[in-house]
Amino acid sequence: MNPSQKFFHHFIMLYRPFENKLNVELGKHNLHRAQWTILYYLFHYSSATLVELANYQGVEKPTVTRTMNRLEELGYIQQIPSTDKREKRVELSKKGVTLYNKVRLTIDEYEQKILTGISVKEQLEVIRIMQQIRNNIMK
Numbered sequence: 856m857n858p859s860q861k862f863f864h865h866f867i868m869l870y871r872p873f874e875n876k877l878n879v880e881l882g883k884h885n886l887h888r889a890q891w892t893i894l895y896y897l898f899h900y901s902s903a904t905l906v907e908l909a910n911y912q913g914v915e916k917p918t919v920t921r922t923m924n925r926l927e928e929l930g931y932i933q934q935i936p937s938t939d940k941r942e943k944r945v946e947l948s949k950k951g952v953t954l955y956n957k958v959r960l961t962i963d964e965y966e967q968k969i970l971t972g973i974s975v976k977e978q979l980e981v982i983r984i985m986q987q988i989r990n991n992i993m994k
Contacts, residue, residue, distance in 0.1 A: 873969070
């Protein structure tokens with residue numbers, strides 16, 4: 856197996872177990888990864904449209920719409936006025952910010968546990984590599 860084949864094989868072998876265990880951790884808060892990704896984005900970027908969130912997640916707009924509707928039903932996000940009447944812009948509600956901070960503690964603990972033995976320098980190098988791969992994919 857050449858290095859690139861081995862690289863992507865290991866990536867695939869890492870991704871599914873990571874996501875499955877992440878969903879277990881998120882399940883403690885009655886969330887799943889797609890919902891968490893939206894909460895994360897809104898917490899860090901203030902507000903977004905459905906199109907922005909779909910692009911961020913790399914999924915179709917209807918997929919984001921379903922997730923957004925559920926988060927809105929739960930009171931974690933709220934619509935905000937937009938200059939373009941055709942777009943739906945949302946932000947975290949106060950309840951959503953509270954939830955984000957609570958879930959963040961759970962996720963931080965999980966992430967620290969699985970990064971045991973990996974230095975900050977190594978983590979930053981892997982981040983750089985993943986960003987470059989994503990950029991190459993998106994060309």
